[in-house]
Amino acid sequence: MDNNEGEEESDSGPGPDWAELTQECLTNVLSRLTLEHRWRGAMLVCKPWLQACMDASLHSAFDIEPHFGSAFESSRWWTPEFERKIDSMLQSIVVWSDGFLSEIRTRHCSDRSLLFAAERCPNLQVLSIKNCPNVTDRSMAKIASRCTNLRELDVSYCYEISHESLVLIGKNCPNLRVLKRNLMNWLDPSEHVGVVPNEYLNACPQDGDSEAASIGSSMPYLEQLEIQFSKLSVRGLTLICEGCPNLKYLDLSGCMTLTSRDIANASLGLKDLEIKKPNFYIPSTVFHMERYGHWSLYDERFQTDVFRI
Numbered sequence: 001m002d003n004n005e006g007e008e009e010s011d012s013g014p015g016p017d018w019a020e021l022t023q024e025c026l027t028n029v030l031s032r033l034t035l036e037h038r039w040r041g042a043m044l045v046c047k048p049w050l051q052a053c054m055d056a057s058l059h060s061a062f063d064i065e066p067h068f069g070s071a072f073e074s075s076r077w078w079t080p081e082f083e084r085k086i087d088s089m090l091q092s093i094v095v096w097s098d099g100f101l102s103e104i105r106t107r108h109c110s111d112r113s114l115l116f117a118a119e120r121c122p123n124l125q126v127l128s129i130k131n132c133p134n135v136t137d138r139s140m141a142k143i144a145s146r147c148t149n150l151r152e153l154d155v156s157y158c159y160e161i162s163h164e165s166l167v168l169i170g171k172n173c174p175n176l177r178v179l180k181r182n183l184m185n186w187l188d189p190s191e192h193v194g195v196v197p198n199e200y201l202n203a204c205p206q207d208g209d210s211e212a213a214s215i216g217s218s219m220p221y222l223e224q225l226e227i228q229f230s231k232l233s234v235r236g237l238t239l240i241c242e243g244c245p246n247l248k249y250l251d252l253s254g255c256m257t258l259t260s261r262d263i264a265n266a267s268l269g270l271k272d273l274e275i276k277k278p279n280f281y282i283p284s285t286v287f288h289m290e291r292y293g294h295w296s297l298y299d300e301r302f303q304t305d306v307f308r309i
Contacts, residue, residue, distance in 0.1 A: 150176055153180070166214040183230060184229065208230040219243070227252065232258075237263065238266040
């Protein structure tokens with residue numbers, strides 16, 4: 001009887017006051033959550049939790065790439081409103097990191113947030129900013145001069161970034177080992193129609209050899225390179241292979257201006273190089289539309305909301 005009464009008293013008693021946890025305990029708990037869970041849940045609990053979520057130790061990395069990679073591409077992501085949301089998130093993380101941010105993986109940001117990050121993040125080592133129509137040579141020049149510890153760079157589908165930025169990055173960032181400079185599928189533009197603005201598709205870099213020359217002349221320590229759908233010629237490929245003797249992996253998917261013989265001859269001196277060759281290309285409209293066209297019905301269901309900011 002006494003035990004039952006004790007149990008009843010315990011059950012009816014007040015629960016723990018989570019708001020009273022020390023800053024150290026809160027930070028420890030929050031470090032076990034994903035970025036999304038902190039933004040969409042923990043930050044909204046109370047003021048102490050909000051302050052704890054802003055602790056610099058929680059913000060050495062800003063990675064929302066999984067939220068794009070797991071969802072269908074959306075035309076909504078190409079709007080100025082969405083870009084402002086991404087910029088706002090990135091700028092907040094930069095401030096909270098107090099200079100210790102070392103990794104940025106996002107999409108659809110602009111020069112605004114990257115210039116801000118370059119000024120305050122000297123320890124940046126990884127920068128992945130795919131699909132950014134308003135990232136230009138201006139912010140890349142600042143990244144090159146301020147973030148000299150960069151070891152991985154992904155500027156795929158960023159068409160306002162020119163070969164001049166690649167030269168600056170290569171000369172100022174001697175630790176660079178990974179470069180991803182993939183272009184959109186120009187062999188089958190229908191893949192992007194209705195999602196990516198037409199004027200942006202038309203801005204796709206045409207001279208792949210200029211970019212190849214920039215890579216070959218300024219990135220001698222490069223180990224991994226992706227240049228999918230680049231329009232480089234065998235001359236450009238040769239410049240890369242001659243200028244990057246440490247290259248271990250090269251992705252040439254969609255580079256239909258190159259033949260197998262071109263690739264073999266250009267890479268003759270790189271014995272340990274693994275090459276992903278441009279396979280015979282079949283436009284997706286030939287087989288995807290009939291078999292997988294029904295997936296378009298689920299676009300809205302799978303769109304990321306970027307933590308509802």
